[in-house]
Amino acid sequence: MCGIAGLAxxxxxxxxxxxxxxxxxxxxxxxxxxxxVDVADAKVWFGHTRLAIQDLTEAGAQPMVSADGRWLxxxxxxxxxxxxxxxxxxxxxxxxxxTETLIEAISQWGVDATVTRLNGIFAFAALxxxxxxxxxVRDPFGVKPLYYTEDARSFGFSSExxxxxxxxxxxxxxxxxxxxxxxxxxxxxxxxxLLSGVMRLPPGHVLVRSIASGAQELKxxxxxxxxxxxxxxxxxxxxxxxxxxMAVRRQLLSDVPVGVLxxxxxxxxxxxxxAAEAGVKTPCFTVGYRDRTTACEADDAAHTAQVLxxxxxxxxxxxxxxxxxxAAAVASTEEPLVTTSLLPMWYLCQRARQDVTVVLTxxxxxxxxxxxxxxxxxxxxxxxxxxxxxxxxxxxxxxLPSVPEFIERSAQxxxxxDPVARFESEYAVFPPNGRHRLIGEAGSGRxxxxxxxxxxxxxxxxxxxxxxxxxxxxxxxxxxxxLLLYGDKVSMAHGLEARVPLLDTDLVAFVESxxxxxxLALNRAKIVHKRMADRYLPKSIVNRPKKGFQVxxxxxxxxxxxxxxxxxxxxxxxxxxxxxxxxxxRQVWDQHQRGFRDRSRQLFALLGLCVxxxxxxxxIG
Numbered sequence: 001m002c003g004i005a006g007l008a009x010x011x012x013x014x015x016x017x018x019x020x021x022x023x024x025x026x027x028x029x030x031x032x033x034x035x036x037v038d039v040a041d042a043k044v045w046f047g048h049t050r051l052a053i054q055d056l057t058e059a060g061a062q063p064m065v066s067a068d069g070r071w072l073x074x075x076x077x078x079x080x081x082x083x084x085x086x087x088x089x090x091x092x093x094x095x096x097x098x099t100e101t102l103i104e105a106i107s108q109w110g111v112d113a114t115v116t117r118l119n120g121i122f123a124f125a126a127l128x129x130x131x132x133x134x135x136x137v138r139d140p141f142g143v144k145p146l147y148y149t150e151d152a153r154s155f156g157f158s159s160e161x162x163x164x165x166x167x168x169x170x171x172x173x174x175x176x177x178x179x180x181x182x183x184x185x186x187x188x189x190x191x192x193x194l195l196s197g198v199m200r201l202p203p204g205h206v207l208v209r210s211i212a213s214g215a216q217e218l219k220x221x222x223x224x225x226x227x228x229x230x231x232x233x234x235x236x237x238x239x240x241x242x243x244x245x246m247a248v249r250r251q252l253l254s255d256v257p258v259g260v261l262x263x264x265x266x267x268x269x270x271x272x273x274x275a276a277e278a279g280v281k282t283p284c285f286t287v288g289y290r291d292r293t294t295a296c297e298a299d300d301a302a303h304t305a306q307v308l309x310x311x312x313x314x315x316x317x318x319x320x321x322x323x324x325x326x327a328a329a330v331a332s333t334e335e336p337l338v339t340t341s342l343l344p345m346w347y348l349c350q351r352a353r354q355d356v357t358v359v360l361t362x363x364x365x366x367x368x369x370x371x372x373x374x375x376x377x378x379x380x381x382x383x384x385x386x387x388x389x390x391x392x393x394x395x396x397x398x399x400l401p402s403v404p405e406f407i408e409r410s411a412q413x414x415x416x417x418d419p420v421a422r423f424e425s426e427y428a429v430f431p432p433n434g435r436h437r438l439i440g441e442a443g444s445g446r447x448x449x450x451x452x453x454x455x456x457x458x459x460x461x462x463x464x465x466x467x468x469x470x471x472x473x474x475x476x477x478x479x480x481x482x483l484l485l486y487g488d489k490v491s492m493a494h495g496l497e498a499r500v501p502l503l504d505t506d507l508v509a510f511v512e513s514x515x516x517x518x519x520l521a522l523n524r525a526k527i528v529h530k531r532m533a534d535r536y537l538p539k540s541i542v543n544r545p546k547k548g549f550q551v552x553x554x555x556x557x558x559x560x561x562x563x564x565x566x567x568x569x570x571x572x573x574x575x576x577x578x579x580x581x582x583x584x585x586r587q588v589w590d591q592h593q594r595g596f597r598d599r600s601r602q603l604f605a606l607l608g609l610c611v612x613x614x615x616x617x618x619x620i621g
Contacts, residue, residue, distance in 0.1 A: 185478075357495070409425070
């Protein structure tokens with residue numbers, strides 16, 4: 001993994017290369033490089049900071065020029081099948097880095113034909129010096145982020161927003177529509193961000209820009225799954241075992257030490273077990289809580305590591321440490337995400353980096369195999385009495401205290417017939433009336449259009465049930481711009497590369513071809529996944545209740561965090577700068593404090609906004 005940046009600019013506007021590369025040093029502490037070339041009437045500058053994973057020699061240094069001199073590349077990520085790709089390329093190789101494979105593949109096949117052959121996690125920029133075209137590319141699931149911006153004189157891109165602002169000397173305003181979107185979805189889907197003028201390349205897309213004219217085209221290169229698996233359930237389990245085993249073996253490819261981020265659940269345990277089967281006894285790393293709350297997974301993970309015979313390291317944190325991580329973690333993500341697990345993740349990555357440079361994770365299985373509760377709601381909608389029960393529940397829930405937030409949200413969504421509107425309601429951090437109280441607008445910004453875009457894309461492949469459509473949206477939208485985004489930013493803040501074997505492109509294509517009932521049924525989830533895991537893990541691990549990397553934020557904000565959170569939310573002017581009504585925030589706060597409703601999800605979103613805007617002083621203007 002690395003940090004990348006670049007600027008196409010008029011000849012009188014050079015970037016501050018030193019400051020730009022310094023802002024990305026945490027992503028690439030092992031070296032830095034830059035190249036500037038003339039194209040048409042402009043200069044194009046590429047910068048790179050290197051975290052050396054494959055080919056630790058100078059043969060893997062970047063930016064890299066193709067053997068024929070036509071192409072220039074700055075690349076962040078890993079191409080797991082790059083050795084296979086080399087078999088189809090007629091080249092004399094300088095080294096064994098995947099960067100060299102990638103640029104020579106582009107030189108021989110072109111960008112469009114190359115990206116569809118890649119199995120990996122990546123964000124890169126490739127400059128065709130002959131045609132004067134700049135290509136920005138992001139991997140199919142958006143594991144690696146890539147931002148871009150432009151003004152009348154320049155076009156810039158970078159792995160991170162801060163380096164983008166440093167390089168271009170631009171300042172950005174808050175995008176009001178994106179704020180509405182954030183209050184709905186809890187994140188802002190690509191290509192937009194909360195900052196007007198800062199764009200995030202969508203997953204599975206290529207942006208092509210003419211250096212001379214500035215004309216550009218955004219193209220989606222990923223295609224929906226059209227194949228339908230026709231084998232038996234047993235065949236599916238066998239095939240899945242082979243596919244996941246291959247994915248894990250591919251992602252063990254490294255010239256530096258590899259570990260596993262081990263939770264107490266089945267997903268990371270299965271990844272660790274299959275790595276051990278491949279002959280790599282990976283050290284495992286777990287974060288837990290010092291007070292051993294019920295949310296703590298450390299003991300469960302320790303049991304898994306003992307069963308697998310793997311070395312295990314635990315870092316334990318308390319409420320005070322989580323508070324200390326808040327500003328650093330939100331600053332590293334550069335976007336105010338609502339996932340509280342980024343706080344313990346900060347310490348987990350910090351600890352893992354002491355021993356390894358690469359970690360495998362279990363991210364992605366819930367979206368792939370229907371592990372979230374909301375998918376069950378889509379199945380229950382098919383039951384004859386469901387609508388009657390949902391209507392009755394909706395009449396009484398508002399008056400009942402202590403109703404779990406997910407039940408309240410599901411009841412609000414249940415009666416909506418249109419799937420896109422229903423999905424948005426199910427995701428919403430704040431419902432329409434809550435958004436209206438906060439910002440005077442009930443709309444969801446770009447949320448509906450973003451969901452519709454991926455629904456249309458998925459539906460162009462094969463017929464999908466509503467539950468499968470929601471899973472597909474979460475795979476392409478929620479993962480890319482929420483969970484994977486914070487996973488990348490927090491891990492890379494510590495110079496740690498996080499890999500996701502369950503998002504191997506071949507593996508995902510196979511799982512998406514399976515019939516829905518092989519993955520998800522009433523009151524059952526991860527069906528093929530769990531059946532295959534029985535071959536590697538005892539049932540005590542396979543059937544262990546899911547804890548989901550929880551943070552007891554609802555409890556902390558009533559106790560140890562209460563005064564500091566109140567001070568952040570009400571004493572400063574951060575939320576009023578965003579046009580958020582303080583009295584509406586106070587209403588949410590009071591509901592939570594008196595225990596009438598669990599509003600921890602909403603309060604963490606607002607707290608994250610405060611910390612985010614305070615941390616981006618100098619960029620927002």
